[in-house]
Amino acid sequence: MRMAHLFGRTLREAPGDVELPSHRLMLRSGMVRPLGAGIYSLLPLGFRTVTKVEQIIREEINAIGGQEMMMPVVHPADVWRESGRYDAVGSEMTRFKDRGDRDMVLAMTHEEVVADLARQEINSYRQLPQLVYHIQTKWRDEPRARGGLIRVREFTMKDSYSLDLDEAGLDVQYRNHWRAYERIFRRCGLGFVVVGADTGMMGGSASHEFMALSDYGEDIVLICPNGDYAANQEVALFRREAAGTEAPRPMAEVETPNTTTIQKLAEYLEIPVAKTAKAVFFIGESGAFIFAVIRGDMDVNETKLRKATGERTLTPATAEQIKAIGAEPGYGSPVGVRNCVVVADESVRDTPNLVAGANKVGYHYVDTNLGRDWQADVVADIASAVAEMPCPHCGAALTAERAIEVGNIFKLGSRYSAMFGATYLDADGQSKPILMGSYGIGSGRVTATIVEQHHDDKGIIWPASVAPYHVSLVSIFTESDPAPAQACDRLYDEMLAAGIEVLYDDRAERAGVKFNDADLIGCPVRLSVSARTLANGQAEIKARTSPEAIFVPLDEAIPTVRRMIAEAMAPLNGDPIS
């Protein structure tokens, strides 16, 4: 491609309000342009890169038996009613009516369509297993799009769906995807960890997320330094200390003025925060008042609390609602409250003699004990794991890292097939539900995440596997001496003929402009020819990752470039790095 004709120009300055490196660099390099909040056009350079990411995905999913297909973006609401998600999903799903006044939706995902197809196409165990996938536009009206291409409303996603006879078959597909995803992200040059995750709105029995570590990630993952454990903070476990052995002391009320926070209370009583009980109040979707109690040094994990209570959503309770159950904001404790579901974290059960609120302003109880002074309806793990907590397997201190979710895999089981009547007849003539799995990768998000992990202060440093072009060919010439441009024209033609992907900067720009743009766009190899190199019959070659350039005779330029590309590609073959 000749840059003089390339649609989309580089920008010296990015709009002032962009924050993420990937967003700024993709804007500046002319890869993407915004159309609205969370809605982007891919310019030719960006489209080429995303297409390469998608091709890698395609190859690896094909390799595990995937059959590519295409499912619609617009769905009749009926299929979403059939799964129950038409009502379960909120305004994140865009609904509208067609001209015949029929309810329609813009697809956020395609489990419903696959389940509908499965019940039409699959009758017999002889037809299973199956794996289908598509790379399709999705629309999710996120409450808040952010971070350039990391979190958008319209995006392209590869999602595959497995259909199986039984759990063993589903296991195989799940593990196949796990391996395929590892290969995909390695081929893209992404550093990532696989973590256990919450199944969220998808439902189902198991889920893992592929997380790319990044300072700008929206998720937090906890990782054992020994490699024994990694999990999204939403579900992360940690090893609990042994139960305290201190003998219970009688509960007593003490005056504690102006101690509405755990911190102030601990300071006032001169005790560690771990000797206090913290009360957190929610209203569940069912309307039940959820009274969560946890030791003062820990925080309630809402995902775990939802699971422990069976509530799908939790909203913070208001002061009036808190008083209505006999508690007092700032001085709340489970001692003597009514009409609520008390959920105690294991830490509260295992730590004797905690200081808890007295449910009246300015007073706390000291030496409260679960089971004696108050009862819990549920005792469960509802604590958030944080850095430094012990690994649940080996006890080593966990680290916490921010990460971007670039892919996920779900075992859906019969969640959808049962509701859709997607069944098959087994060898004994028994009708059984097809077991499903779903597996997603956002190709735009992967691309942006690659930029997050591969850039410097000058621009993007593309892994060769996904670079829009492998070579930036830079001609440095003046009107009075067009010889370098003519030499570059020849090199360009030869590279095209040799099948080398080359972006030829043939513009009448000064050297500095061209070098800076080449660094910004970030192709792995830069080949330049100027009057100076030509005087020695040479071309200059520089890897984007290297500060040093080398000079080679003109006729060795293309073989050298080819070798450098091959070297840059070699580690990106998808195999584990030993």
Next chain:
RNA sequence: CGGGGAGUAGCGCAGCCCGGUUAGCGCGCAGCGUUCGGGACGCUGAGGCCGGAGGUUCGAAUCCUCUCUCCCCGACCA
């Protein structure tokens, strides 16, 4: 949805508090000349109903009301 910030030329910004000639600056863009290996210089020029609608006023980019959009933090979220 809550909190904060911003909409003035393609991009980055000033002007607004304290209303008053043709609304500025840098970059970019077009032409000419000089220059030519890390974002050159000079001259000339094009480009803006100051986000939109109402209002106050002799007069509004500037003051008031409403509204739309974008960004950031939070809530939310495969």
